[in-house]
Amino acid sequence: MPKQYEENQQWPPKEWAEIYDKFEEHAALYSGDAQRLANYYSKKPFSPNQNGRFWARQVSDEVSTRLRVPVASDLAATSSDLLFSKPISVSVDEAHEQKAAKDATTTQDVLVDMMDRMNLDSLLSEAGEFASALGGVYLKVNWDKSLSPFPIISVAQADTAIPEFKFGILTSVTFWMTIREDDNVVYRLLEQHTPGHIYNSLYRGSEDLLGKRIALNFLPETQGLPDEIVTGIDSLCCRYIPNMKPNRMFRGVSIGQSDFAGTEGLMDSLDATYSSWMRDINLSKARIIVPEEWLMPTQHGGVFDAEREVYSTLDIDPTSMEKVGITMNQFDIRTNEHRQTALELLDRIITHAGYSPQSFGLKIEGRAESGTALNIRERKTMVTREKKANFWRAAIEDILTVAQQIYNNKLGGKITVYRPTVTFSPVHTDLETTAKTVDMLFKAQSSTVYTRVKMLHPTWSEDRIQNEVDGILQEFARS
Numbered sequence: 001m002p003k004q005y006e007e008n009q010q011w012p013p014k015e016w017a018e019i020y021d022k023f024e025e026h027a028a029l030y031s032g033d034a035q036r037l038a039n040y041y042s043k044k045p046f047s048p049n050q051n052g053r054f055w056a057r058q059v060s061d062e063v064s065t066r067l068r069v070p071v072a073s074d075l076a077a078t079s080s081d082l083l084f085s086k087p088i089s090v091s092v093d094e095a096h097e098q099k100a101a102k103d104a105t106t107t108q109d110v111l112v113d114m115m116d117r118m119n120l121d122s123l124l125s126e127a128g129e130f131a132s133a134l135g136g137v138y139l140k141v142n143w144d145k146s147l148s149p150f151p152i153i154s155v156a157q158a159d160t161a162i163p164e165f166k167f168g169i170l171t172s173v174t175f176w177m178t179i180r181e182d183d184n185v186v187y188r189l190l191e192q193h194t195p196g197h198i199y200n201s202l203y204r205g206s207e208d209l210l211g212k213r214i215a216l217n218f219l220p221e222t223q224g225l226p227d228e229i230v231t232g233i234d235s236l237c238c239r240y241i242p243n244m245k246p247n248r249m250f251r252g253v254s255i256g257q258s259d260f261a262g263t264e265g266l267m268d269s270l271d272a273t274y275s276s277w278m279r280d281i282n283l284s285k286a287r288i289i290v291p292e293e294w295l296m297p298t299q300h301g302g303v304f305d306a307e308r309e310v311y312s313t314l315d316i317d318p319t320s321m322e323k324v325g326i327t328m329n330q331f332d333i334r335t336n337e338h339r340q341t342a343l344e345l346l347d348r349i350i351t352h353a354g355y356s357p358q359s360f361g362l363k364i365e366g367r368a369e370s371g372t373a374l375n376i377r378e379r380k381t382m383v384t385r386e387k388k389a390n391f392w393r394a395a396i397e398d399i400l401t402v403a404q405q406i407y408n409n410k411l412g413g414k415i416t417v418y419r420p421t422v423t424f425s426p427v428h429t430d431l432e433t434t435a436k437t438v439d440m441l442f443k444a445q446s447s448t449v450y451t452r453v454k455m456l457h458p459t460w461s462e463d464r465i466q467n468e469v470d471g472i473l474q475e476f477a478r479s
Contacts, residue, residue, distance in 0.1 A: 002192040002199040003164070003174060011188070011210040016162060019250060023134055023159035026258045029072040029267060030133035037068065041268075053265075054272035065282075067274045071267060071346065072133070075259045075353050078360065079243075080128030082385045083392060086425035087121045090400065092418045096463045103416040107404065110415050114150040114403065124396070127155045131243040134158040136256035138173070139399045140238040143410045150411065151403040156238070158255070163240060165254040170240045171195075179221050186211070189222055193236050198229040232409035237402055239395040244354070244387060256391075259353040266352075270345040277338035354384035382427065389424050396422045449473060 005013075012020045028036045034055075041056035055066070090111060094104035115121075131137040138156035156175055163173040172194045179187040179202070186206055192199040202222050205211020216222045231237055242256025249261060260267070347357050359381045400420050407413035449469050 002194060002197075002201075003172065005190070005203075005210055007203075007210065007212045008205065009210050010208060011205065013162060019253070019255070020159060022249065022258075022261075025264060026072075026133055026135070026260050027159060029260050029264065030076060030129075032068055032070040032073050034066055034068045038066075054268045054275070065275060065279060067271060067278055069267070069270050069274050069342075071270060071349055072260055073129075074360065075350070075355075076129040076132040078355065079132035079259055079353075079388070080125050082359075082381065082427060083128050083389060083424065084121060084125040085427075088124070088396070088425065089423040090115060090396075090420045091423070092420050093463055094418060096467075098463075098467065104418060107415045107418050110150075110407070110413070111400065111404070111420060114407070115400075117148055117150050118153050120153065123153060123155060124392075127241070128392075130155065130157060131241055131256070132259045135244075135247065135258040135261070136240055136242045138175075138238050138240050139395065140175075141399060141402050141406050142237075143406055145411060151406045153399060153403065163255070168254045170236060170238075170254075173236070173238060173240070179219060187219060189225075193238050195235055196231055196233060198231060198237065200225045200227060200229075231406065233402065233405045235398075235402060237406065239399050239402075241391050241395040243391075244384075245391075263349045263352050266345050266349050270342060270349070273338055273342045273345060277335075277342070280334055280338070351380070354380065354387075356380040385427065393422045393424070 028040045037055045041053045092108040095108035127137045136158045142152045175191040188203045190201045203211045247257040356378045404417045
């Protein structure tokens with residue numbers, strides 16, 4: 001049965017209020033929108049003095065002078081690129097055996113076609129950014145015969161879901177979306193996922209209250225939606241992928257941690273630094289200070305015409321400029337101080353998120369490095385990438401298994417369901433370096449053929465590697 005929500009209860013639910021507040025902050029940072037950040041921080045109880053947030057300061061006449069450095073979106077994009085800039089490999093291992101069963105090869109072919117139709121690689125790249133920003137993301141399996149003969153995988157945001165976990169495993173989740181807002185009346189659609197079922201319900205409430213449940217056909221946007229859908233499978237039609245664990249701020253919960261967590265203040269200081277730098281540039285413009293009588297009267301006050309040669313007869317010594325009354329003023333631009341402060345803040349933000357500064361083009365000196373040297377310098381980034389890949393690998397394998405089941409149950413498919421194996425493409429692959437390493441291992445007779453093949457082809461399945469090993473050994477036997 002679906003979870004029963006009380007009418008007129010707080011929404012999002014009270015127990016999720018603090019987490020959703022953090023979602024709102026991280027979403028504002030990810031957006032890079034200055035006004036959105038100012039709106040969020042200005043309602044927080046920060047001190048209004050210099051110890052308060054840069055974006056919380058109430059100086060409306062100077063808002064335009066504030067700069068937002070998009071380091072948050074850069075972090076999210078880099079996190080996703082490290083995982084999905086190259087296509088993942090999805091393989092039905094049974095289809096690559098020497099005497100592969102026909103049903104296994106059929107399932108492999110259907111999976112490839114399905115992934116192409118849903119543009120899975122681009123979808124995962126998008127989802128990877130959202131997971132980095134909000135600490136996690138959901139993948140959902142949908143179906144609509146009028147749109148596609150295959151299931152459609154979609155992305156659901158972490159700040160539009162109320163999940164329930166047991167022993168760290170997602171057991172149910174309620175996705176919600178605002179359908180319409182009319183004069184402080186908010187209509188929300190709730191989509192609850194439980195094993196084997198999906199339940200739809202419509203509520204009429206306010207900005208912070210769920211309100212009263214009403215019929216789905218009350219709005220044209222939700223007409224035709226069934227109250228209940230039987231999926232025919234014994235698991236959820238969705239999966240949650242945490243960005244990183246543990247969540248240091250909300251210990252004991254199963255949601256992931258954002259890459260921005262713990263660096264919100266540093267990002268704020270970075271914006272303050274760049275804004276101060278730009279302010280120095282604005283103030284450094286050369287300005288001329290003259291007596292009031294030198295100004296030309298206008299309807300808006302006096303102005304000084306720097307091109308005018310003669311204003312009036314002046315009773316001064318023409319060889320002396322001391323009494324002329326013109327003062328030149330130009331402030332210094334503290335370029336080095338601002339640059340060093342900004343670079344230090346960037347370093348702290350990037351490192352705290354689990355990456356090496358080199359991954360963002362910082363602290364790279366000298367000429368280009370080989371793949372081996374670069375991998376050593378970027379070890380921190382690679383470790384973080386592997387941690388994240390472990391969360392994604394299991395979830396993608398799960399969701400593609402569910403997609404096969406939905407294909408059979410709802411779209412007329414007749415394939416044998418296999419759990420595929422997902423392999424991530426290596427990052428910073430230096431083929432020349434790898435080839436030299438393999439050649440040295442061969443000459444030193446210090447590794448097996450299997451080890452060398454695995455090193456050259458890390459994304460291959462075990463059966464494919466073994467087939468390659470058998471072929472190499474047969475060639476050696478003939479030579």
